[in-house]
Amino acid sequence: METKEWLKAALNDLSRARVDYADGRYLDRETESITVRNEQVAGLSRRGDCGFGIRVLYKGSWGFAASARLTEADVMETARRALEVAKASYLTQREPVKLDEWQPHRGSYRTRFEVDPFAVPLDRKLELLFTAVKILRQDKRIAVAEGEMNFCRTEKLFLSTEGAEITQSILESGAGTEATAIEDGDLQRRSYPDSLGGDVATRGYEFVESLELVENAERIREEALALLAAEPCPVGKRDLIIGSSQLGLQIHESCGHPTELDRALGTEISYAGGSFLTPDKLGNFRYGSKIVNIYGDATIPDSIGSFGYDDEGVPAQRFPIIEEGVFVGYLTSRETAPIVGKKSSGAMRAESWNHIPLIRMVNINLEPGEQDLSLEDLIADTKDGILVATNKSWSIDDLRLNFQFGCEIAWEIKHGKRVRMLKNPVYTGITPQFWNSCDAICGRSEWRIWGLPNCGKGEPPQTMHVAHGAAPARFRNIEVGVKK
Amino acid sequence: MMGEQQILGLLKRVVGRSPAERTELVYMGGRTDLTRYTKSAIHQNVSEENIRVYVRVAEGKRLGVVTVNKLGEEELLQAAAKALELARHQPENPYFEDFPQPASYQRTQTYFEATAEFTPAARAEAMKRIFAQAERLGFEVAGAFTSGEAEVAILNSNGVAAYQPLTQAGITIVPVSREGMSRSSSFSHDVREIDFERVAAKALERCALNKNQQEIALGQYDVILEPGCLAEVMQWLCFIAFGSNSFIQGTSFMAGKLGERSMGENITIYDSVHEPEAQGLPFDFQGFPKQRVTLIERGINRGVVFDSMSANQAKAQPTGHGLPPGMPYGAIPFNICLQPGDSSVEEMIASCPRGLLVSSFHYVNGFLDPKKALMTGMTRYGTFLVEGGKIKHAVKNLRWNESMLRALSNVQAISRKREVIGDEGASFAVMPAVYIKDFTFTGVQKEESGPAPR
Numbered sequence: 030m031e032t033k034e035w036l037k038a039a040l041n042d043l044s045r046a047r048v049d050y051a052d053g054r055y056l057d058r059e060t061e062s063i064t065v066r067n068e069q070v071a072g073l074s075r076r077g078d079c080g081f082g083i084r085v086l087y088k089g090s091w092g093f094a095a096s097a098r099l100t101e102a103d104v105m106e107t108a109r110r111a112l113e114v115a116k117a118s119y120l121t122q123r124e125p126v127k128l129d130e131w132q133p134h135r136g137s138y139r140t141r142f143e144v145d146p147f148a149v150p151l152d153r154k155l156e157l158l159f160t161a162v163k164i165l166r167q168d169k170r171i172a173v174a175e176g177e178m179n180f181c182r183t184e185k186l187f188l189s190t191e192g193a194e195i196t197q198s199i200l201e202s203g204a205g206t207e208a209t210a211i212e213d214g215d216l217q218r219r220s221y222p223d224s225l226g227g228d229v230a231t232r233g234y235e236f237v238e239s240l241e242l243v244e245n246a247e248r249i250r251e252e253a254l255a256l257l258a259a260e261p262c263p264v265g266k267r268d269l270i271i272g273s274s275q276l277g278l279q280i281h282e283s284c285g286h287p288t289e290l291d292r293a294l295g296t297e298i299s300y301a302g303g304s305f306l307t308p309d310k311l312g313n314f315r316y317g318s319k320i321v322n323i324y325g326d327a328t329i330p331d332s333i334g335s336f337g338y339d340d341e342g343v344p345a346q347r348f349p350i351i352e353e354g355v356f357v358g359y360l361t362s363r364e365t366a367p368i369v370g371k372k373s374s375g376a377m378r379a380e381s382w383n384h385i386p387l388i389r390m391v392n393i394n395l396e397p398g399e400q401d402l403s404l405e406d407l408i409a410d411t412k413d414g415i416l417v418a419t420n421k422s423w424s425i426d427d428l429r430l431n432f433q434f435g436c437e438i439a440w441e442i443k444h445g446k447r448v449r450m451l452k453n454p455v456y457t458g459i460t461p462q463f464w465n466s467c468d469a470i471c472g473r474s475e476w477r478i479w480g481l482p483n484c485g486k487g488e489p490p491q492t493m494h495v496a497h498g499a500a501p502a503r504f505r506n507i508e509v510g511v512k513k
Numbered sequence: 514m515m516g517e518q519q520i521l522g523l524l525k526r527v528v529g530r531s532p533a534e535r536t537e538l539v540y541m542g543g544r545t546d547l548t549r550y551t552k553s554a555i556h557q558n559v560s561e562e563n564i565r566v567y568v569r570v571a572e573g574k575r576l577g578v579v580t581v582n583k584l585g586e587e588e589l590l591q592a593a594a595k596a597l598e599l600a601r602h603q604p605e606n607p608y609f610e611d612f613p614q615p616a617s618y619q620r621t622q623t624y625f626e627a628t629a630e631f632t633p634a635a636r637a638e639a640m641k642r643i644f645a646q647a648e649r650l651g652f653e654v655a656g657a658f659t660s661g662e663a664e665v666a667i668l669n670s671n672g673v674a675a676y677q678p679l680t681q682a683g684i685t686i687v688p689v690s691r692e693g694m695s696r697s698s699s700f701s702h703d704v705r706e707i708d709f710e711r712v713a714a715k716a717l718e719r720c721a722l723n724k725n726q727q728e729i730a731l732g733q734y735d736v737i738l739e740p741g742c743l744a745e746v747m748q749w750l751c752f753i754a755f756g757s758n759s760f761i762q763g764t765s766f767m768a769g770k771l772g773e774r775s776m777g778e779n780i781t782i783y784d785s786v787h788e789p790e791a792q793g794l795p796f797d798f799q800g801f802p803k804q805r806v807t808l809i810e811r812g813i814n815r816g817v818v819f820d821s822m823s824a825n826q827a828k829a830q831p832t833g834h835g836l837p838p839g840m841p842y843g844a845i846p847f848n849i850c851l852q853p854g855d856s857s858v859e860e861m862i863a864s865c866p867r868g869l870l871v872s873s874f875h876y877v878n879g880f881l882d883p884k885k886a887l888m889t890g891m892t893r894y895g896t897f898l899v900e901g902g903k904i905k906h907a908v909k910n911l912r913w914n915e916s917m918l919r920a921l922s923n924v925q926a927i928s929r930k931r932e933v934i935g936d937e938g939a940s941f942a943v944m945p946a947v948y949i950k951d952f953t954f955t956g957v958q959k960e961e962s963g964p965a966p967r
Contacts, residue, residue, distance in 0.1 A: 120641060120642065152602055155602070216883060296556050
């Protein structure tokens, strides 16, 4: 590949210019997005995106430049521009950046799949979506019925002045449906298998078929309609059981983001925010109850938070974040890990060729409970509580302490039984208080991983694909509803 | 930058050779430079050159879209052929009639060479001066400084040939003390319009006030919201209420209620690219001239924005708010403005018996109940208790839950002065400060940890 040779030559030039370090990333991505809404194709497009980025560390200061123009002259010019930018950064330097030591890797990584979604005829994909949407629409109160599919194939090359040479090929497939019911000024929505686009995995079209969108459409429609007639969720402190996908988002917002070490060190403070989990708390802060164990793991097969190597060439790893309720680990990079006396956890990821890598979540998972408790067992064990499922709204403060989540649906639990459906459930809390109130987590059989392809961070904004594994769990005495 | 002749020439050749019955090309390309800093030092510094071409073709009422970031004539023709293949496998779209016809566009001034030529070293030098200004007061500074240039061109087989160059510059300054933070920003197409020292001074002055934050009782307070707060809220309203899809589908509070009152008489919200404070693209991403659209007039629901297909569906006229091809969101306003009033933040504070001055909102979410425009969010970068017409002290950041229909029915005063709050590219909001009665606060940012481990 010519681009690889040009990038190698550019990195050689930078080495001769005595930079501390440089890396080059080439990326070629193809995506397909299909949205069917009511009786129409609301959106259908294929997109190609290809280019390269060069990152330079000069006298301890960073510079980065990227271009979509794939000629030898443009690669060389982009390397020169990256160095010029790094020299500008150096003008304000206070502390030089130092990277932790890594043996440069030479390797490749490829996700597995059975059916290439780009080879599946469009007619077949549309038929599946139209069939599901037709079932969702079978009531005039369903104002909007929607189904979508998204596919993404990424080919990546990573080279560094240290001698790393890594290729990765990652295929992702995702799909979901949604029904919006409107009656008398009330609007209720149900999504399947999750809100905001469904679920995504590093698999082929077989993953879309395994979701059974058509088989679940009638249930989703009926739940959306039933919500119109349901009572609003009461306000007050209640025991709360959180379904698996919503708990995934809870982990994302209240554990994943605050354990990104760049946030904790203040490099996102003017945009996404900081973190209450400052380095002085590492190893000595009780984040949650003793049954709370949260870990990062970029090696889980089929999950979109997995990869072979991060965008600094560091191999994918599994690492603890919360152990028996104690905060023990951050998501880190080669630059930040030494600051807390660690090696990089391999969490530096860039959305595409035109972005610098930032510390991003991988798969951030809550360990299932030791006993194989089912959701029904947990409900049976709850005297007076609320079960919530499927995210509808999300908001958390800039230090990741005060959060509020809304869910699509809830059920009131009385004496171990679901007694009625409730609409517009909202719950709120303070992160460490909330996780310390966790007194039961369902077992392995209820645990599943949820792809979340829309995690935002950084300037210019980067959208990252991450995932969260969780089983339903119970939290005691949580503020439910909005007090006026 | 390729220039008008070269881009339109290339697009014209591709449209002329396209295998499709009708073809539309949307070109976006340029360079974006961004310097980020924290603790008064640059920690990220990037320069990106990118292009994107949306190729949309029509065969009868069937449409296909392929997007590429390559500019070769043959590569664009391959994209057109792929788009045609996609179109042939799709059902007819009953709302598609044709691509737009040629039109004239009201000129806007969006390109300034001084911005295009602003170098990474010039950004670093500007930052050094701001860092020194902050250091004199004992503060460190975080933030971002962006500058760049871009071109947008639209050409279709009906003869539309639109071109607009843009530059953008924007700075965000976040002074950080041991006790608190503040934020000030400025955006302009012309970097010379940004008074770095003044922006920094404003942020530093506010940061000095943001200390010893106290916890206050939750409940309803009169609030003075500075312009950035409303910009966040308006972005959500654009998405859940003022766009074509939410209107047609009935999820917007405006749906079926045009002509009815939803806000106070002093509220007029519109979308415009011809404001004294800011100008934008004079056409949308289909090549329709961008019209000024009144969304709320003196509190009354007046209309939403449309692209060609959503206009056909709603039996309305396109307003020039189409998004790039292939997106499933319909038309959305992206130059949202609130009509100014005759007050000022200082006058609002002086008139406030007891309330809160809010510098910024954070993490607003408008999906709680779109029919009521019910939203939640946090305050950030300085929240202050006002009593007896004076700022008394800083308070801890607060969570709020409020219907924006209720809040915008309770506006007591609006400032004369508005601020431009920039986004990427040609998107912006022009917002004043407002004084709102009885805004609902429901939670506080505080760290309450569990017992010490082990």
